[in-house]
């Protein structure tokens with residue numbers, strides 16, 4: 001791909017006799033295409049060159065020569081606006097898409113670097129709720145995008161399969177297991193049991209003590225406690241697998257909290273030796289008050305470990321096993337303090353600086369239905385299965401109205417329903433709360449997954465209508481110089497850059513936004529230009545652009561974890 005930004009940068013750098021690295025970061029994309037393709041704010045150089053921005057602009061322009069890549073340079077205010085050669089751009093973009101097909105936009109920038117993406121991480125014996133769904137699709141999309149850019153990516157599902165809550169489950173099981181079947185809706189049974197025991201714990205401190213004791217027994221390998229725990233775990237995994245399979249999501253490792261049960265002693269030892277560990281009323285803690293982060297509990301007074309200790313053991317293990325460059329935790333913002341504490345304490349583990357710096361909590365906002373917050377304890381969660389079921393039914397209804405004879409109807413409905421849900425979960429910036437509203441998520445004309453799928457299907461159907469796919473050799477790039485075509489071309493050109501920005505910011509919503517913009521630009525192009533045309537040359541050019549858009553929409557959606565229907 002021709003790197004026009006760099007070419008512009010080089011021109012400025014050579015003329016101003018300054019290093020390229022200094023220049024390139026200042027180059028901007030003007031807010032609208034009439035103002036050129038790239039803009040350079042000359043006031044950035046006012047200090048070094050000791051001249052007014054206006055003067056710098058006119059002197060630079062004077063000295064710079066136009067060539068086959070840069071067609072025109074304008075001065076607006078203190079800005080230099082660059083107009084690149086659109087025919088060259090068009091040719092370059094379409095040839096690259098033709099050559100690379102579904103790999104267009106990929107590169108090897110991440111080669112040699114290891115990234116752990118930890119995502120999903122539901123708690124066993126509890127329903128998979130819509131918060132975990134958001135987490136899962138955000139994590140999976142990051143996983144895909146990092147891979148596409150050449151990183152060595154390890155996807156970890158850090159299952160919540162340990163902790164006092166399992167002491168509670170065991171207590172509930174001990175008391176009432178004969179009242180539940182644990183067959184058709186096993187997780188619901190677990191959940192009912194859990195709510196029941198929780199209520200009992202609230203009433204009776206002794207029951208809570210018994211639960212704590214049970215967890216200690218799990219840690220010590222008590223056969224009964226372990227048996228119950230294993231049963232709950234395999235029941236849960238079976239349920240989670242159904243959801244992962246539906247979404248097409250895989251993990252490289254399912255090492256959850258329990259995996260670290262025999263790896264925590266070492267953490268305590270290291271912390272002890274480092275001098276960070278303090279005794280406090282029989283418990284072992286790291287005091288982080290001076291950092292404003294309170295106290296991080298490492299071992300409770302009854303000698304059992306904590307959630308934080310397991311995360312520290314995981315960091316130690318992962319740094320040794322993977323020697324990672326980044327370890328990204330896609331976890332709800334409710335755990336902000338937890339991760340701040342854990343990352344702070346991790347400094348005492350003696351792991352490489354590189355790994356320490358690579359730890360990052362990608363804190364995502366809550367998911368709400370208009371009915372409000374959800375809590376596992378109160379039993380007001382929205383289960384993902386229910387959400388899927390409703391989505392299928394709603395899409396089915398829409399399809400029955402719009403296109404009742406759709407081929408492979410069930411398959412296509414599934415793709416659309418899941419597309420709507422996945423897109424809705426990714427399209428909001430990670431930190432923001434996300435409200436799930438059916439009418440918004442399923443609007444075929446809104447900023448939704450189904451809208452992108454619909455535009456994709458249109459690129460396909462226009463090629464089908466023509467009955468052939470033109471060869472790139474037959475495309476006259478001069479015929480794609482109108483405003484609408486050029487808008488599409490420039491968005492296509494930015495695909496790789498967009499992906500690079502996403503890994504820099506760990507923000508997949510940027511790709512969601514990109515795909516909406518590409519869809520809207522194609523829709524404008526389609527409305528303004530007759531694609532099936534008497535003039536074969538015009539038709540070839542427009543068909544080819546349609547094909548290119550289809551390829552990029554599909555790649556982009558697949559990276560988000562959305563499958564494309566063939567028809568809608």
Ligand code: ARG
Nearest residue numbers: 121122123158159160311331
């Ligand atoms: N299981 C936890 C939950 O559902 C999330 C785990 C997050 N990951 C971690 N390394 N602590 O809330």
